[in-house]
Amino acid sequence: xxxxxxxxxxxxxxxxxxxxxxxxxxxxxxxxxxxxxxxxxxxxxxxxxxxxxxxxxxxxxxxxxxxxxxxxxxxxxxxxxxxxxxxxxxxxxxxxxxxxxxxxxxxxxxxxxxxxxxxxxxxxxxxxxxxxxxxxxxxxxx
Amino acid sequence: xxxxxxxxxxxxxxxxxxxxxxxxxxxxxxxxxxxxxxxxxxxxxxxxxxxxxxxxxxxxxxxxxxxxxxxxxxxxxxxxxxxxxxxxxxxxxxxxxxxxxxxxxxxxxxxxxxxxxxxxxxxxxxxxxxxxxxxxxxxxxx
DNA sequence: ATAGCTGCAAACTATTTGCAATCCC
DNA sequence: GGGATTGCAAATAGTTTGCAGCTAT
Numbered sequence: 265x266x267x268x269x270x271x272x273x274x275x276x277x278x279x280x281x282x283x284x285x286x287x288x289x290x291x292x293x294x295x296x297x298x299x300x301x302x303x304x305x306x307x308x309x310x311x312x313x314x315x316x317x318x319x320x321x322x323x324x325x326x327x328x329x330x331x332x333x334x335x336x337x338x339x340x341x342x343x344x345x346x347x348x349x350x351x352x353x354x355x356x357x358x359x360x361x362x363x364x365x366x367x368x369x370x371x372x373x374x375x376x377x378x379x380x381x382x383x384x385x386x387x388x389x390x391x392x393x394x395x396x397x398x399x400x401x402x403x404x405x406x
Numbered sequence: 407x408x409x410x411x412x413x414x415x416x417x418x419x420x421x422x423x424x425x426x427x428x429x430x431x432x433x434x435x436x437x438x439x440x441x442x443x444x445x446x447x448x449x450x451x452x453x454x455x456x457x458x459x460x461x462x463x464x465x466x467x468x469x470x471x472x473x474x475x476x477x478x479x480x481x482x483x484x485x486x487x488x489x490x491x492x493x494x495x496x497x498x499x500x501x502x503x504x505x506x507x508x509x510x511x512x513x514x515x516x517x518x519x520x521x522x523x524x525x526x527x528x529x530x531x532x533x534x535x536x537x538x539x540x541x542x543x544x545x546x547x548x
Numbered sequence: 549a550t551a552g553c554t555g556c557a558a559a560c561t562a563t564t565t566g567c568a569a570t571c572c573c
Numbered sequence: 574g575g576g577a578t579t580g581c582a583a584a585t586a587g588t589t590t591g592c593a594g595c596t597a598t
Binding site for chain 2: 346360362363369371375377379383384385386387388389390391392393394395396397398399400403
């Protein structure tokens with residue numbers, strides 16, 4: 265399943281607006297992430313990206329992800345394992361996390377709850393809900 | 407502020423029940439974590455523990471935390487920085503996370519919401535809410 | 549007595565950085 | 574052309590592990 269052209273195009277125009285150069289590596293990283301829903305690690309993204317850009321370096325993938333995250337085009341995900349995971353879905357959503365294998369899936373939940381604007385001295389911006397459980401695959405294994 | 411004796415005692419008896427040897431290092435690690443509310447990293451715990459056990463090794467702190475976590479005496483916390491953080495509060499509670507400095511505080515929130523038992527094939531056990539914002543200290547700095 | 553712990557040092561994994569070459573605008 | 578970006582390799586940070594000696598039970 266390829267990413268729709270409009271997604272690439274909107275990524276390209278976002279880059280231009282933000283003053284980022286549009287390089288094939290950047291497109292490949294973003295496109296890879298956009299095509300996955302499983303919140304891959306940097307290493308996993310790197311493996312995918314190499315199919316399109318065989319000479320890409322891991323350092324570039326790290327740098328690209330960092331840049332895109334700073335600009336809000338992708339999101340770093342709360343994680344429990346020992347490596348960072350990324351998500352191209354920057355809209356407000358929540359996560360389902362497998363306690364057995366660490367997989368993370370997006371969930372849409374209608375929660376009629378808004379966080380307090382301020383609590384314990386913190387100015388609250390946003391919130392995220394993590395549901396912990398066992399994913400379908402791991403249920404089969406056990 | 408020292409930890410109350412009853413906390414140490416209950417930790418000791420929990421260890422005995424679980425078949426763990428009660429070593430001064432373990433007590434020091436647990437006590438250190440129990441005395442803090444800021445979800446310290448392993449390095450931070452190590453620094454504190456050294457005040458009581460100057461010859462403790464970092465590897466022991468890592469191993470102790472791992473052991474205590476497996477037995478449910480402490481909890482590994484969702485994190486965004488590049489090191490793991492721990493929490494001696496194993497009761498159900500939520501987190502306030504500072505987007506600027508990464509500090510994590512416990513919050514008690516009354517949320518009249520229970521997660522679905524099953525969603526998208528996952529068997530859901532529990533959930534955690536993260537509120538993201540800016541902590542009091544960082545509000546002052548900016 | 550002995551299984552479990554610990555300290556040390558070395559190994560490993562994830563991530564970051566310096567730098568020269570290259571590429572977009 | 575020129576600053577941003579890349580690839581490579583080396584450096585760093587965080588964590589884990591092997592092993593010999595020690596300690597709680």
